[in-house]
Amino acid sequence: APAHPLWPEIERVTLEQLQYARLGVEGGVWQLFAEDGEMKMYKREEEVDGLAVDPLKAVHTVKGVTGREMTHYFFSPDVRFEWETTLEQMKVLETIADDTLVILQIHKRVWPASQRDALFWSHVRRVPNDTDRDAQDIWIACNHSTEHHEAPSNEGKMVRVALTVCLVCQTSIEPPADGGPVTRDHLTCKITYCSVVNPGGWVPTSALRAVYKREYPKFLKRFTQYVKDRCDKQPILF
Ligand SMILES: CC(C)(C)c1cc(CCc2ccccn2)cc(-c2ccc(S(=O)(=O)CCO)cc2)c1
Numbered sequence: 001a002p003a004h005p006l007w008p009e010i011e012r013v014t015l016e017q018l019q020y021a022r023l024g025v026e027g028g029v030w031q032l033f034a035e036d037g038e039m040k041m042y043k044r045e046e047e048v049d050g051l052a053v054d055p056l057k058a059v060h061t062v063k064g065v066t067g068r069e070m071t072h073y074f075f076s077p078d079v080r081f082e083w084e085t086t087l088e089q090m091k092v093l094e095t096i097a098d099d100t101l102v103i104l105q106i107h108k109r110v111w112p113a114s115q116r117d118a119l120f121w122s123h124v125r126r127v128p129n130d131t132d133r134d135a136q137d138i139w140i141a142c143n144h145s146t147e148h149h150e151a152p153s154n155e156g157k158m159v160r161v162a163l164t165v166c167l168v169c170q171t172s173i174e175p176p177a178d179g180g181p182v183t184r185d186h187l188t189c190k191i192t193y194c195s196v197v198n199p200g201g202w203v204p205t206s207a208l209r210a211v212y213k214r215e216y217p218k219f220l221k222r223f224t225q226y227v228k229d230r231c232d233k234q235p236i237l238f
Helices: 007-022 067-075 077-083 205-231
Strands: 031-036 039-043 056-063 087-097 100-107 116-127 138-145 159-173 187-198
Touching: 007 116, 007 138, 007 159, 007 187, 031 205, 039 205, 056 205, 067 077, 067 116, 067 138, 067 159, 067 187, 067 205, 077 087, 077 205, 187 205
Parallel strands: 116 159
Antiparallel strands: 031 039, 039 056, 056 187, 087 100, 100 116, 116 138, 138 159, 159 187
16 A cells, blocks of 8 residues: 555545445435435435534446446546536645545535635545455545645635545446346446535535535436446446
């Protein structure tokens, strides 16, 4: 593992997020707040210092792509502006490895909130499937807020959100009955997207919850459709 000061935290948080995502939405603590076909979005209403920091968990099933492809496009900074509509600027501050970056994102101002930025490490990895041998490996992409000496201290100009986000994907293949080649028609990707975002600075709880309710379903629908379109007619990346 690369000898980088952030590496122990990256390792710990990524594996914690994997376990958290695999818990699913049991326990009756999760409230379904949006549904669209296969996509189901759940939240828990929690406040920290009077600020709504509602953990979110979304599950979705997408045909025709693999978990490696889904997490690759989520991780890749080069394509982020193609699906992340709330982004105004983005800078890769450090490339720790080809699967690990430190990113500064400046988001568009969303009324009534003031403009916000997010500074986080981003990591993607394949996790061998330890439970079901003949299943495909699991892929996880994880973003977690961090400090970084390269980040301009935007004193007073912008509010910094604190976030921990993961996208966990499990691919399954239904091989063709006639023993023919596996094509994208035989692929199903089961996605769990988890996010906890502390918006920092004060935002009216009702306004913030309205933003969550509006932005998150849009984001996951748009992102997964983007990946399907990108992968269509391309060789499958397992
Ligand atoms: C809505 C709220 C939860 C508070 C929120 C507010 C803002 C700040 C800008 C913003 C966006 C939308 C609405 C209000 N402010 C950003 C985010 C956010 C940032 C990053 C990621 S990601 O999954 O890492 C994909 C890479 O961008 C997801 C969510 C969330």
